[in-house]
Amino acid sequence: MSNAATFLTKAEQDALIRCVQEAERSTSGEIVPVIADMSYDYPRAGLIGSLICGSLAAVGFTLALGREDMWVFLALFLALFLCFSRLFDAFPALKKPFISKREMRDEVAEAAFTAFHAHGLHNTRDKTGIILYVSVFEHSVQVLADKGINDLVNPLAWEEVVALVTDGIRAGRPGEALCAGVRRCGEMLTERFPVRPDDTDELPNLIIEGGK
Numbered sequence: 001m002s003n004a005a006t007f008l009t010k011a012e013q014d015a016l017i018r019c020v021q022e023a024e025r026s027t028s029g030e031i032v033p034v035i036a037d038m039s040y041d042y043p044r045a046g047l048i049g050s051l052i053c054g055s056l057a058a059v060g061f062t063l064a065l066g067r068e069d070m071w072v073f074l075a076l077f078l079a080l081f082l083c084f085s086r087l088f089d090a091f092p093a094l095k096k097p098f099i100s101k102r103e104m105r106d107e108v109a110e111a112a113f114t115a116f117h118a119h120g121l122h123n124t125r126d127k128t129g130i131i132l133y134v135s136v137f138e139h140s141v142q143v144l145a146d147k148g149i150n151d152l153v154n155p156l157a158w159e160e161v162v163a164l165v166t167d168g169i170r171a172g173r174p175g176e177a178l179c180a181g182v183r184r185c186g187e188m189l190t191e192r193f194p195v196r197p198d199d200t201d202e203l204p205n206l207i208i209e210g211g212k
Helices: 010-024 043-064 070-090 092-098 101-118 155-170 174-192
Strands: 030-036 129-135 140-145 207-209
Touching (some): 030 174, 043 070, 043 092, 129 174, 155 174
Antiparallel strands (some): 129 140
16 A cells, blocks of 8 residues: 555655745745545454454355354454454555545544644644645545635635645646645635745645655
8 A cells, every 4th residue: 555655756755845835935825735644544444344354254164164163153253353353454455445435534634634733734824824635545635724814715715726636646646736736725825815025934845644
């Protein structure tokens, strides 16, 4: 499974940082791309997957052994359940069939909101922070803006940025997609939040969470 550290090449990371710096030259807004491994570890999906796979495998082994003893089945099930539990923990991608799209959307939205505050985007001088959050495991993108921006920009406008970035990632161009998203955010901010003479770069231009 791809993780946050390998989602972009080093060259793409450097190019994205330059895109952020260029976009912020004409606005007092702060645009922060955040790339995370996954938004949640989905323990319930691992439990359900282990129960289902452990049960099916235990039935198969019990029949293959020609045994109809419930105790044999239970012993096999417990052993296989533990094995599958470790397997799901080691390879989170195996959990995906047991996670609903709605659960993923909710977890990504919550993780983006948490990252917004954890990385201080709510503490900019003019309340003009924007997070462009990418969760690699869920293949999902969220854009959140602070109050100073949302007072003047319709929050629905960020759906355009999400679509722009998501389409580019699906096409296998994650670096270009994120740069395009950053530029679009910059365009929307420049008109309403022009750069100020004493403007400073208050936040990091790229954050990678949990990459190994």
